[in-house]
Amino acid sequence: MQEILTFNPRRGRLSASQAEALHRLLPRYAPPAGSFDPATAFSGRPVVVEIGFGVGDVTIEMAQAEPAIGIVAIDVHTPGVARLLSAIEDHGLDNVMVVHDDAVGFLRERVPEAALAGIRIFFPDPWPKSKHHKRRLVRPALAALMASRLKAGASIHCATDWTPYAEAMLEVLDAEPSLRNAFDGYAPRLERPMTKFERMGLEKGHEVADLVFVKREGRS
Numbered sequence: 704m705q706e707i708l709t710f711n712p713r714r715g716r717l718s719a720s721q722a723e724a725l726h727r728l729l730p731r732y733a734p735p736a737g738s739f740d741p742a743t744a745f746s747g748r749p750v751v752v753e754i755g756f757g758v759g760d761v762t763i764e765m766a767q768a769e770p771a772i773g774i775v776a777i778d779v780h781t782p783g784v785a786r787l788l789s790a791i792e793d794h795g796l797d798n799v800m801v802v803h804d805d806a807v808g809f810l811r812e813r814v815p816e817a818a819l820a821g822i823r824i825f826f827p828d829p830w831p832k833s834k835h836h837k838r839r840l841v842r843p844a845l846a847a848l849m850a851s852r853l854k855a856g857a858s859i860h861c862a863t864d865w866t867p868y869a870e871a872m873l874e875v876l877d878a879e880p881s882l883r884n885a886f887d888g889y890a891p892r893l894e895r896p897m898t899k900f901e902r903m904g905l906e907k908g909h910e911v912a913d914l915v916f917v918k919r920e921g922r923s
């Protein structure tokens with residue numbers, strides 16, 4: 704069966720310097736080919752996956768603020784990937800890897816079960832039309848996939864400025880048996896840098912909701 708993509712498969716135009724960065728730096732900062740090994744990826748540091756980093760500013764801020772974790776930042780949007788690669792080099796960071804691919808395939812095919820210390824999904828495409836809800840990242844089948852890749856006690860942290868999506872996320876994550884809500888309903892706004900899409904949402908008067916769900920003990 705064909706995979707329902709959570710993004711529009713357009714690669715975006717690259718400037719010459721972005722193309723150069725992509726070509727030169729992706730081999731350096733991508734995880735080694737094959738199965739992802741969380742134990743060796745960042746010399747044993749716990750691994751957090753960020754899905755859909757966009758322009759990557761927040762990835763850089765998180766990596767600087769949390770040197771004790773390794774971040775695997777995943778996005779399909781090529782100009783953003785090139786931009787993040789250059790920023791990692793400029794800042795000399797050793798705790799970010801970049802995957803230029805569909806996060807769903809990466810998690811399913813390359814990440815073992817119970818491997819991750821966290822998954823962060825900030826302002827995923829809301830796909831507001833009902834006929835497109837099947838494209839949402841936070842939907843039942845993908846929630847189960849993401850939960851299966853978390854270690855017990857690790858969390859999935861989502862944020863959105865699209866209230867109907869926040870409500871749907873709450874329902875989907877509540878219904879996933881291997882997860883429990885870390886809060887009663889929505890989470891308070893946790894310590895996290897402001898993202899580009901969050902700023903745009905706030906400018907439009909949208910309300911932002913955070914959700915944090917924790918992987919239960921003894922569940923795969």
Ligand SMILES: C[S@@+](CC[C@H](N)C(=O)[O-])C[C@H]1O[C@@H](n2cnc3c(N)ncnc32)[C@H](O)[C@@H]1O
Binds near residue numbers: 826
């Ligand atoms: C609305 S943007 C949000 C970007 C950023 N997190 C922010 O808050 O500014 C959503 C991003 O998710 C990416 N994306 C959507 N589905 C994806 C997938 N399956 N794998 C990797 N990236 C994905 C898109 O390319 C886009 O860059």
